[in-house]
Amino acid sequence: MELVNRTRVQEFILLGFELGQQKRFLLLVFFSILYVLTLAENFTIITLVVLDTHLSRLPMYILLSNFSWLEICYVSTTVVRMLFDLASLRGIISFHACFLQFYIFFSLGTTECFFLSAMALDRYLAICHPLRYPQIMSPNSCCILSITCWLVGFLLYIIPVIFISYMNFCGPNVIDHFLCDPGPILSLACPPRENAPIILQTALNVVVCVGNMSFVVLSYGAVILTLMKTSHRGNRMKSFSTISFHLVVVALFYGPVAGAYVIPVGEGEMKFIKVITLFYTAGTPFLNPMIYCLRNDQVKEALGRMWKRKTIFLRWRVTR
Numbered sequence: 001m002e003l004v005n006r007t008r009v010q011e012f013i014l015l016g017f018e019l020g021q022q023k024r025f026l027l028l029v030f031f032s033i034l035y036v037l038t039l040a041e042n043f044t045i046i047t048l049v050v051l052d053t054h055l056s057r058l059p060m061y062i063l064l065s066n067f068s069w070l071e072i073c074y075v076s077t078t079v080v081r082m083l084f085d086l087a088s089l090r091g092i093i094s095f096h097a098c099f100l101q102f103y104i105f106f107s108l109g110t111t112e113c114f115f116l117s118a119m120a121l122d123r124y125l126a127i128c129h130p131l132r133y134p135q136i137m138s139p140n141s142c143c144i145l146s147i148t149c150w151l152v153g154f155l156l157y158i159i160p161v162i163f164i165s166y167m168n169f170c171g172p173n174v175i176d177h178f179l180c181d182p183g184p185i186l187s188l189a190c191p192p193r194e195n196a197p198i199i200l201q202t203a204l205n206v207v208v209c210v211g212n213m214s215f216v217v218l219s220y221g222a223v224i225l226t227l228m229k230t231s232h233r234g235n236r237m238k239s240f241s242t243i244s245f246h247l248v249v250v251a252l253f254y255g256p257v258a259g260a261y262v263i264p265v266g267e268g269e270m271k272f273i274k275v276i277t278l279f280y281t282a283g284t285p286f287l288n289p290m291i292y293c294l295r296n297d298q299v300k301e302a303l304g305r306m307w308k309r310k311t312i313f314l315r316w317r318v319t320r
Contacts, residue, residue, distance in 0.1 A: 009169040009188070012098050014091035016082065016178040017274065021089075028086040034286055035079050041289035042068035045299075052305060055298065059142040060122050064292060066146045067115050071285035074108045077101060078281040082178045095169075098180040103161040105179060109257070111153025113212040116250055118145050120219035123243055128226045156204060163197035176270050181277065184270075213254050220247060245291050252287060256280040 017027065049055045049065035056062070081101065085091040093101070122142075125133045164182065170190040177184045182201060186193070223243055256276040293299040 009095060009173045011092055011094050011173065012180070012185075012188075013174045014081075014085055014093055014178055014180070015174055015176045016085050016091055024086050024089070028083060031079060031086075031282060032083055034282060035075060035083065038075050038282075038286040038289075039072060041286065042072050045289055045293065048299065057139055058298075059137040059139065060119070060126075061298075062139065062142045063115065063119050063122060063146060066149070067112075067119070068289060070108060070112055070115060071288060073104075074112065075282060075285040077104050077108060078179050082282075085178065093180065098175075098185070099161060099165045102164075102180040102182060102185065103157060106157045106161070106182075107154040110156055110208050111149055112253060113208050114149040114153055115146075116253065117212045117215045117219075118149055119246060120216040120250075121145075123246065124219040124223055127223050156208065157201075160197060160201040160204060163194075163200065167194055167197065177274060178278070179281070181273075183273070209254065209257060213250075216250055248291055249284075249288050252284045252291075253280060256284075 017024070019027070045068040046065050049061045078101075081093070122137055125136055129136070164186065167186075168190040169188050173188065175181075175184045175188070186198060220243055224240075227240060256279050
């Protein structure tokens, strides 16, 4: 795909955060630590699910391990580039690399929407249809559901990104953001701008966000109504505690996404857009593992079993 002949711009400059050198260094240190902790948390969940024979058979944890891998990819796509720009003080990114980041960033975000819906479906079936749950959400069915989320998430934005990449960009080539976000990119297109790619991309954003968010709300609404009818108070409180953490994760994702891509924002509010984008690209991947697993007894038991096996193995090595 020969993009260079269709555009005068061959690279972009990511403006990022216009701060002094000392503040940039503090941001670099803070987000470097946050990135390492995020990787450690999510890799721990993946390792637990893969190695623990009990968790690896449960649909919720199959979905959760996929979700953790998604968060690793998500934060690596955005934060690593931001750290590089904070360290280099340049922010130059090639045309092709910029649109590649745009595509991966949006595809991962779309995949996360579908995984949140899949986890809401899992809780709905487990609580509202417990007798049919083992047959419907078998490990094989759960794996197929996970693969479908990945495939649909990465197929939806191929055409919009290709269309936008074929638009003419005459300059200036400065993107007022720390990543290749469609809003600032489209503002650099030569007039008159083509409306078809913009309409298609906006329509996809609205359909994906509103559709999945509606499904999540309806699923958890049905779950809450079912729990209200449950006579056993202990089971009801435990289930309410579980879905409350799920709803916090949903709110942490859809709240900033709606503010950035669905709700219209004025041109003079790019600082606000940067902050909320930074929150859901760097903050939520760090918070989600703790929210899902902080009060999860099954995860704590799996950690205990893994630690016990490790202790036994080390003692065996010492006695040899």
